[in-house]
Amino acid sequence: MKAILKELNETISSRGCLVVARDGMLVAAEVEPGTDLDRLSALGAAIVTEVGECLARTGMEGLSTLEIAAEHGKLILAEAGPTYLLVLLGARLEIGPGSIEIKSAAQRLTREAGLHSTKQ
Amino acid sequence: MGRLTDMFAGKSVSACVERARRKMAAGKLEDAYRVIEKGLERFPNSTALMDLNLSIRRARAHSKIRQLEMSIESHQSPRAFEELVKLYQDLELPAEALRRAAAYAENHPELDSPHLMLGSMYLEMFFEELRARHGHKAHEHLLRAAALNPMAIQPRLLLAELYFCIDARRSLSMMMRALEQMSPDQNALEPARAAVGDLEDAEKEDSLEGIFERIEVHGALSRAPELWPLSKRQKRGVRVQEDNADPAVQELVASGAMDELVLLRRDGTVLSHATPTGMRPPEEDEDKPAGLVDVVRTVATKVYPQAREFDLGKFERCTIKGSFGNLVIGRVGNVLTGARTAASVEPHRLWDRLRMELEGGSGEGTP
Numbered sequence: 001m002k003a004i005l006k007e008l009n010e011t012i013s014s015r016g017c018l019v020v021a022r023d024g025m026l027v028a029a030e031v032e033p034g035t036d037l038d039r040l041s042a043l044g045a046a047i048v049t050e051v052g053e054c055l056a057r058t059g060m061e062g063l064s065t066l067e068i069a070a071e072h073g074k075l076i077l078a079e080a081g082p083t084y085l086l087v088l089l090g091a092r093l094e095i096g097p098g099s100i101e102i103k104s105a106a107q108r109l110t111r112e113a114g115l116h117s118t119k120q
Numbered sequence: 121m122g123r124l125t126d127m128f129a130g131k132s133v134s135a136c137v138e139r140a141r142r143k144m145a146a147g148k149l150e151d152a153y154r155v156i157e158k159g160l161e162r163f164p165n166s167t168a169l170m171d172l173n174l175s176i177r178r179a180r181a182h183s184k185i186r187q188l189e190m191s192i193e194s195h196q197s198p199r200a201f202e203e204l205v206k207l208y209q210d211l212e213l214p215a216e217a218l219r220r221a222a223a224y225a226e227n228h229p230e231l232d233s234p235h236l237m238l239g240s241m242y243l244e245m246f247f248e249e250l251r252a253r254h255g256h257k258a259h260e261h262l263l264r265a266a267a268l269n270p271m272a273i274q275p276r277l278l279l280a281e282l283y284f285c286i287d288a289r290r291s292l293s294m295m296m297r298a299l300e301q302m303s304p305d306q307n308a309l310e311p312a313r314a315a316v317g318d319l320e321d322a323e324k325e326d327s328l329e330g331i332f333e334r335i336e337v338h339g340a341l342s343r344a345p346e347l348w349p350l351s352k353r354q355k356r357g358v359r360v361q362e363d364n365a366d367p368a369v370q371e372l373v374a375s376g377a378m379d380e381l382v383l384l385r386r387d388g389t390v391l392s393h394a395t396p397t398g399m400r401p402p403e404e405d406e407d408k409p410a411g412l413v414d415v416v417r418t419v420a421t422k423v424y425p426q427a428r429e430f431d432l433g434k435f436e437r438c439t440i441k442g443s444f445g446n447l448v449i450g451r452v453g454n455v456l457t458g459a460r461t462a463a464s465v466e467p468h469r470l471w472d473r474l475r476m477e478l479e480g481g482s483g484e485g486t487p
Contacts, residue, residue: 062442067438071436
């Protein structure tokens with residue numbers, strides 16, 4: 001998994017990538033030293049849970065990616081089988097939730113976990 | 121060549137933006153600047169035009185910045201520091217402005233002016249992002265500026281504004297009394313007295329630390345900064361006109377540009393909501409929001425406060441993709457918007473279109 005994350009960081013010049021279980025547990029990470037990984041993974045999972053529950057309430061199930069764009073950077077969460085791929089990007093990068101590199105990494109992570117996503 | 125395009129360039133925001141971008145791509149910065157200035161005369165609230173204007177102003181300011189940096193390096197002159205901080209603020213480079221103001225404070229510990237600058241900048245950041253540490257910093261620097269210059273009214277006015285917005289009533293009451301004793305023009309304080317009204321009877325208040333923490337956790341100020349009548353802080357004000365918003369929303373959905381669109385006011389109430397089946401009344405059930413309204417509120421109240429922990433700065437938008445299509449949620453001026461489209465629509469383009477239409481008012485600028 002770490003090799004996939006490392007390759008993704010190099011390809012899209014992301015600040016860091018994490019694989020997070022739906023309960024917030026950290027599975028794997030490639031980030032700068034000193035990053036509080038447990039905090040980031042818990043926050044990422046909390047965001048996915050809040051939005052997922054809200055979408056389910058409104059009949060819009062099947063969340064595949066979520067992007068938060070801000071002044072200094074972006075946060076992308078992409079479904080990867082039983083986990084989520086969390087990517088941190090700089091503000092100037094024109095990479096969105098539809099990025100082929102991120103989708104491809106998420107698919108490879110899904111395969112690596114031995115599961116295939118049934119969603120989009 | 122160009123006469124026909126000149127005639128139509130001012131017809132919509134998107135036409136102005138396209139034209140300015142073409143000029144910029146051709147290296148004609150001054151021409152692009154003129155197109156943008158003209159566009160802003162007609163569409164003064166357009167963020168797309170303001171963004172382009174800013175890019176050009178930044179490019180033009182390079183030599184001035186270099187000159188001021190050199191002057192600071194050789195003389196540490198307060199005037200050069202102040203000019204540079206103000207220039208960075210004008211160019212909307214807050215990190216640079218903060219860095220320079222901090223260096224100014226370090227080099228001139230006897231002056232109140234750098235602390236006033238720092239306090240004012242942190243106050244703006246606190247109101248924008250609601251981070252407790254920004255509130256602390258704003259408070260600390262404004263108190264320092266007031267202590268260094270016992271006759272200065274400005275830091276005390278900003279402190280009063282801070283106390284008003286976080287509902288620190290006892291501190292506000294004390295600050296108002298101090299201002300009334302100092303101010304040479306009592307009438308100037310009258311609007312503030314009216315705004316404070318009957319708030320002054322508070323006997324005790326929580327510690328400011330506790331108040332700042334609570335605001336960060338809840339993601340809301342007690343009172344909006346716009347309600348403080350003496351605010352002199354400059355804002356890049358984009359306001360969506362409520363009267364014009366509804367027709368624009370209706371037209372966007374009717375045109376097929378999006379499947380559903382909702383606008384919420386800052387207090388979370390529905391301003392406008394359109395679906396392909398027709399307009400829904402703004403008075404729909406506020407207590408039990410459904411569908412897109414629920415998603416927009418969840419993003420604003422739950423997701424943004426959590427995502428703030430990632431230190432990404434001011435939020436622009438949230439894009440959610442799934443088997444239901446794409447949802448794009450973000451703030452345009454004074455309203456929170458949420459749009460739903462088919463999966464095939466590029467969310468970034470949808471967001472640009474949405475901003476342009478809402479800033480353009482009634483949607484007559486649609487290209």
